[in-house]
Amino acid sequence: MRTAISTTLLLLLILCTLPFAFHASQLGIRGLGSGADTSRIFTPNAPLTNFSIFSHMLVGAAITVLAPLQLSLWLRTKNPKTHRAIGRILVFLAIPTALGGFGYILLRGTIGGPAMDAAFALYGVFLLTAAFQTIRFASARNFTRHNRWAVRFFFLIIGSWIYRVHYGLWFAIIGQTGHTSTFDGSFDLLQNWAFFIPYLLILELVFIRRDGPFWARNA
Numbered sequence: 001m002r003t004a005i006s007t008t009l010l011l012l013l014i015l016c017t018l019p020f021a022f023h024a025s026q027l028g029i030r031g032l033g034s035g036a037d038t039s040r041i042f043t044p045n046a047p048l049t050n051f052s053i054f055s056h057m058l059v060g061a062a063i064t065v066l067a068p069l070q071l072s073l074w075l076r077t078k079n080p081k082t083h084r085a086i087g088r089i090l091v092f093l094a095i096p097t098a099l100g101g102f103g104y105i106l107l108r109g110t111i112g113g114p115a116m117d118a119a120f121a122l123y124g125v126f127l128l129t130a131a132f133q134t135i136r137f138a139s140a141r142n143f144t145r146h147n148r149w150a151v152r153f154f155f156l157i158i159g160s161w162i163y164r165v166h167y168g169l170w171f172a173i174i175g176q177t178g179h180t181s182t183f184d185g186s187f188d189l190l191q192n193w194a195f196f197i198p199y200l201l202i203l204e205l206v207f208i209r210r211d212g213p214f215w216a217r218n219a
Contacts (some may be wrong), residue, residue, distance in 0.1 A: 013068045021061040024148045028058030033153065035132045040111070041104075049107040056100025060160060063093045066155040070150065087138065089151070090157065094131040098124040112183035112192065117190035146216070148207055155199045163195035 031042060031054030043049045066086055069075060075083045101124045110116040130153035137146035155162075170179070170187060178187025204214065 007074075010068060010071055014065075017064050017068065017158060019160050020164060021064045024057045024059035024064070024160075028054045028056075028061065030054075032058065034126050036129060043108055046107070046144075049104060050106060052100045052103030054100075056097055056104060059100065060097045063090050063097060063157050064161055066090055066093075067154050070154060072158075084138070090137065090153070091131045094127055094153075096158070098128045112188060115189055116183060116192050121199045123156070123159060123196050127153075127159075130156050144211070148199070148203075148211070150198060155203065156196060159196045162199070163191065166191055166195060175178075177202075 027039060031050055041053050067090060069086055070090070072082065072083075075086075100201070102121060104110075105117050105121055122123055130149055133149040134146060134153045137143070137149060167179075174187075178185045178190075180188060208214070
């Protein structure tokens with residue numbers, strides 16, 4: 001029963017993230033290929049800026065699709081080679097995903113200005129750190145610490161999807177209150193951090209309850 005429930009939840013997560021991943025990949029392909037994308041993130045006569053953001057979106061879509069597979073108990077126990085292979089791919093692809101985001105922030109800046117720039121840059125740093133730590137402890141066969149970092153890595157990977165889920169729920173329940181077209185409303189400013197910081201804090205509470213305090217377990 002437990003396996004059936006976990007499998008069902010995993011499938012639901014995959015189905016929920018697929019539309020976002022498809023949209024991001026299509027936007028990335030269009031932006032990289034057409035040279036005249038019509039979205040607001042396209043910058044005329046700035047090929048490096050466009051390459052940064054559209055490659056970020058395309059590769060980010062790929063890791064969003066792959067990440068939920070790492071939650072599969074069947075994959076981890078019955079096909080560990082595939083689990084490890086997907087893990088390495090995720091770590092490898094996390095690098096251009098983060099670097100593309102950094103490049104866009106430095107070259108153009110986000111629509112939300114310095115506040116969003118700072119939050120999204122920190123998110124990228126966290127993503128790279130989690131990727132490095134996940135593969136580091138897997139290589140060292142320290143699977144307890146690998147597991148903790150892998151879970152953090154997973155939530156950071158799907159952070160872009162969570163960001164959009166928050167907006168979808170807010171608009172459905174509250175409406176446009178707190179949101180502006182330049183993403184500097186009260187809800188927008190909260191959202192700069194809310195799509196990843198609270199989840200990392202919740203995970204830390206779970207780890208404290210399960211494994212003891214942070215300073216006693218070295219993360």
